Amino acid sequence: xxxxLEREYVEYVQARLPRxxxxxxxxxxxAFQADDIVQATLTALYVNWKRAAGADNLDGYVxxxxxxxxxxxxxxxxxxxxxxxxxxEQSAPVDHAVEERDALVTALRSLPRGQRAVVVLRxxxxxxxxxTAEALGxxxxxxxxxxxxxxxxxxxxxDGRQSVTVAQGGRDRS
Numbered sequence: 268x269x270x271x272l273e274r275e276y277v278e279y280v281q282a283r284l285p286r287x288x289x290x291x292x293x294x295x296x297x298a299f300q301a302d303d304i305v306q307a308t309l310t311a312l313y314v315n316w317k318r319a320a321g322a323d324n325l326d327g328y329v330x331x332x333x334x335x336x337x338x339x340x341x342x343x344x345x346x347x348x349x350x351x352x353x354x355x356e357q358s359a360p361v362d363h364a365v366e367e368r369d370a371l372v373t374a375l376r377s378l379p380r381g382q383r384a385v386v387v388l389r390x391x392x393x394x395x396x397x398x399t400a401e402a403l404g405x406x407x408x409x410x411x412x413x414x415x416x417x418x419x420x421x422x423x424x425x426d427g428r429q430s431v432t433v434a435q436g437g438r439d440r441s
Contacts (some may be wrong), residue, residue: 268316276316279325280309281320286392287333293387294337296372330402334384340381374424380415385410419430 268276277405286327291301296399311332312319322328375383375396389410398406 269312272320272434275320278296280312281306283326283329287329290330290387290392291333292334293372293375293391294366295340300340304333304336304340307339308333311336317333318429322399324398324401327394327398327401330394330398331404334403337384339381370425371421374421377424378417378420382420386417386421386430389414414434 284305287305288301291308292298293300293305295304308329313327319325319328375386378386384403385399388394388402389396392399392403396407396410400410403410
């Protein structure tokens with residue numbers, strides 16, 4: 268690659284890397300898998316940088332690559348393999364922000380892939396409806412309906428969790 272193109276690529280990646288990692292993490296809820304998805308995305312971007320740099324919406328182009336890599340990871344059988352005979356112990360969270368984040372990630376994981384992808388790109392990736400549609404390769408109407416259904420499901424899941432927490436808190440005070 269020419270030095271000027273490589274410099275542009277490095278500048279782009281340095282500016283977007285935290286956001287890309289956050290988006291990948293919200294899609295898969297696993298930091299190590301998010302690292303793999305981002306690495307695969309950036310590798311594909313590097314290979315096609317000359318063409319990608321000329322795209323009208325470079326961020327949409329990159330999000331589309333990321334979504335494809337995420338779906339590829341989900342299709343691989345080894346991604347479901349658990350190394351070891353049991354899950355590690357979970358420590359008790361000290362901060363409520365951690366509990367809220369965990370509840371949100373759990374609720375996101377319960378959404379179907381399409382709804383999860385739309386909600387993550389729209390609200391955590393700050394993409395417009397049009398940019399989300401372009402990244403996912405679907406219509407804006409599909410983005411709007413998937414987003415509406417996904418938000419409704421998230422509200423239901425999170426409201427249900429709050430009801431249980433309030434009910435349990437009431438029993439502890441008695």
